[in-house]
Amino acid sequence: MRGIVAFYLTYLLCLILGIICVALVVHWNYSYRGGFAWDGSAKHFNWHPVFMVTGMVVLYGNAAILYRIPLTWGHNKLPWKLLHAGLLLLSFILSVIGLCAVFNYHNANNISNLYSLHSWVGICTTALFTAQWVMGFSTFLLPCTPMSARAFIKPTHVWMGGIILVLSIVSCISGINEKLFFALKENTNGTLPYSALPPEAITANSLGVIIVAFGLVVLKILSNQIWQRPETGYEEGVYQVKDKGFYDVFDYSLIVCNLRTKT
Amino acid sequence: MRGIVAFYLTYLLCLILGIICVALVVHWNYSYRGGFAWDGSAKHFNWHPVFMVTGMVVLYGNAAILYRIPLTWGHNKLPWKLLHAGLLLLSFILSVIGLCAVFNYHNANNISNLYSLHSWVGICTTALFTAQWVMGFSTFLLPCTPMSARAFIKPTHVWMGGIILVLSIVSCISGINEKLFFALKENTNGTLPYSALPPEAITANSLGVIIVAFGLVVLKILSNQIWQRPETGYEEGVYQVKDKGFYDVFDYSLIVCNLRTKT
Numbered sequence: 001m002r003g004i005v006a007f008y009l010t011y012l013l014c015l016i017l018g019i020i021c022v023a024l025v026v027h028w029n030y031s032y033r034g035g036f037a038w039d040g041s042a043k044h045f046n047w048h049p050v051f052m053v054t055g056m057v058v059l060y061g062n063a064a065i066l067y068r069i070p071l072t073w074g075h076n077k078l079p080w081k082l083l084h085a086g087l088l089l090l091s092f093i094l095s096v097i098g099l100c101a102v103f104n105y106h107n108a109n110n111i112s113n114l115y116s117l118h119s120w121v122g123i124c125t126t127a128l129f130t131a132q133w134v135m136g137f138s139t140f141l142l143p144c145t146p147m148s149a150r151a152f153i154k155p156t157h158v159w160m161g162g163i164i165l166v167l168s169i170v171s172c173i174s175g176i177n178e179k180l181f182f183a184l185k186e187n188t189n190g191t192l193p194y195s196a197l198p199p200e201a202i203t204a205n206s207l208g209v210i211i212v213a214f215g216l217v218v219l220k221i222l223s224n225q226i227w228q229r230p231e232t233g234y235e236e237g238v239y240q241v242k243d244k245g246f247y248d249v250f251d252y253s254l255i256v257c258n259l260r261t262k263t
Numbered sequence: 264m265r266g267i268v269a270f271y272l273t274y275l276l277c278l279i280l281g282i283i284c285v286a287l288v289v290h291w292n293y294s295y296r297g298g299f300a301w302d303g304s305a306k307h308f309n310w311h312p313v314f315m316v317t318g319m320v321v322l323y324g325n326a327a328i329l330y331r332i333p334l335t336w337g338h339n340k341l342p343w344k345l346l347h348a349g350l351l352l353l354s355f356i357l358s359v360i361g362l363c364a365v366f367n368y369h370n371a372n373n374i375s376n377l378y379s380l381h382s383w384v385g386i387c388t389t390a391l392f393t394a395q396w397v398m399g400f401s402t403f404l405l406p407c408t409p410m411s412a413r414a415f416i417k418p419t420h421v422w423m424g425g426i427i428l429v430l431s432i433v434s435c436i437s438g439i440n441e442k443l444f445f446a447l448k449e450n451t452n453g454t455l456p457y458s459a460l461p462p463e464a465i466t467a468n469s470l471g472v473i474i475v476a477f478g479l480v481v482l483k484i485l486s487n488q489i490w491q492r493p494e495t496g497y498e499e500g501v502y503q504v505k506d507k508g509f510y511d512v513f514d515y516s517l518i519v520c521n522l523r524t525k526t
Contacts, residue, residue, distance in 0.1 A: 111458065112458040112459070112460075115457060115458045115459075115460050115464065116440055116443070116444070116457065116468075117436060117439055117440040117443065117467070117468045117471040117472075118436075118440050120468055120471070120472060121436060121471065121472070121475060124472075159483070159486060163479060163482070166429050166432075166482075167475070169429075169433060170432060170433050170436050170437075170475065173380060173381075173384060173433050173436075173437050174433075174436050174437040174440045176380055177379055177380040177381050177437045177440065177441055178440055178441065178444060180379070180380065181379070181441060181444055181445075182444075194378060194379065195374065195375040195378045196375070196378075197375075197378050201378065204380070205379075205380045205383055208380040208383070208384065209380075209383060209384070209387075212384060212430070212433065216426060219426070219429075220422070223422060
């Protein structure tokens with residue numbers, strides 16, 4: 001019972017941090033950056049951080065920890081699989097809109113695309129996320145995929161899930177940092193420079209810190225083996241290959257012992 | 264045997280990526296940023312990325328995976344504990360020198376300290392690393408610490424170890440990105456702007472990508488339960504509390520079952 005209470009308290013923290021992330025990124029761009037438009041102006045760019053933080057961090061993180069919620073531990077996993085895939089698809093769509101926002105803005109203003117390290121890491125993250133979703137869908141939702149293939153791919157799928165979140169956070173922090181250096185220059189529209197830490201800088205820096213905190217809480221939930229969905233077999237089938245991912249409850253002592261004996 | 268070969272191949276990749284990281288960060292600052300000095304000039308700043316990447320990423324990552332090397336799996340763990348703590352202390356000292364470099368440079372040039380999101384995340388990472396080292400030393404190296412306390416703290420120590428590496432990578436990527444926007448401006452010393460991707464931008468962006476790749480390989484080594492140091496008891500003692508960290512081989516099925524029965 002104590003484990004369940006601890007989980008729900010951590011999950012509540014995760015939800016609160018996620019809501020604060022979305023509220024702060026909207027507030028930053030609405031109150032300090034002039035709001036939103038889809039017309040090639042600076043307001044067009046403002047959709048980029050909003051959609052990336054909402055899609056690639058908050059929605060993605062919540063989709064990743066779905067199976068850790070004890071409410072989802074009923075016999076039939078299929079509805080939760082569909083919800084997991086659906087939330088991640090929504091997260092992917094938001095990310096693509098966020099990418100369109102920045103590409104459109106750059107193209108409308110003759111700014112080069114994909115030159116900064118932020119953009120290199122960001123585009124790799126989105127590419128990995130796309131591959132992960134397609135692989136996840138074809139492995140875990142197509143009925144024709146053999147159980148042995150699902151069991152074989154699951155550890156990689158789970159590990160990649162955590163890594164994509166880490167890369168999303170790397171992209172967000174470098175992007176917010178870059179944007180603040182661009183936007184907060186001395187004598188530009190009367191704003192104070194970033195180095196003077198005006199209210200906008202405090203707001204966006206705090207957003208960055210809360211994104212990191214959200215990511216750490218999600219990674220903690222994913223990594224805590226005691227909060228895993230308990231399953232001794234894989235749905236109707238039985239694991240053919242033992243899991244060896246981040247988060248699995250299966251016992252590896254025997255494998256390790258065998259390994260040592262053989263060497 | 265196959266597990267050992269796979270480990271050593273991954274470890275070799277980790278070593279190669281680490282060496283490339285150090286070589287690239289030195290090359291970038293030596294060949295493109297004018298080299299090194301300790302005189303308050305821009306060359307003084309150049310020590311900052313070199314020491315942070317070498318200390319907080321490469322040396323730290325290698326220290327973190329020390330116990331995964333099968334060579335270290337002998338009966339006596341103490342020499343490896345001392346090496347683990349020693350490498351991390353060296354990593355910490357390099358990081359402090361790296362921080363001194365940037366603070367000295369800022370102070371000598373009347374530039375504010377600790378205002379950017381990069382610096383906020385970076386200073387939190389160093390603070391966490393300090394706390395982790397002190398906690399690790401007092402828990403695992405002081406003979407007076409009870410075995411039960413060691414077993415209780417170990418999962419948190421292991422988890423925090425991975426998280427500090429993630430935060431170091433976040434700090435490095437945002438820092439390299441920031442530095443390139445500062446350094447590569449049109450009409451500054453005849454350099455091409457960052458957006459034109461001159462050779463310096465390609466070099467430093469590649470450094471960022473290789474830092475990320477190095478971090479992912481280290482996290483993969485840490486998370487692969489089959490590569491863990493096998494230990495059924497804690498040194499001379501026996502675990503009093505079951506581990507529930509990222510990387511432990513112990514079986515949690517029973518705990519999960521008990522949890523479900525009790526609720």
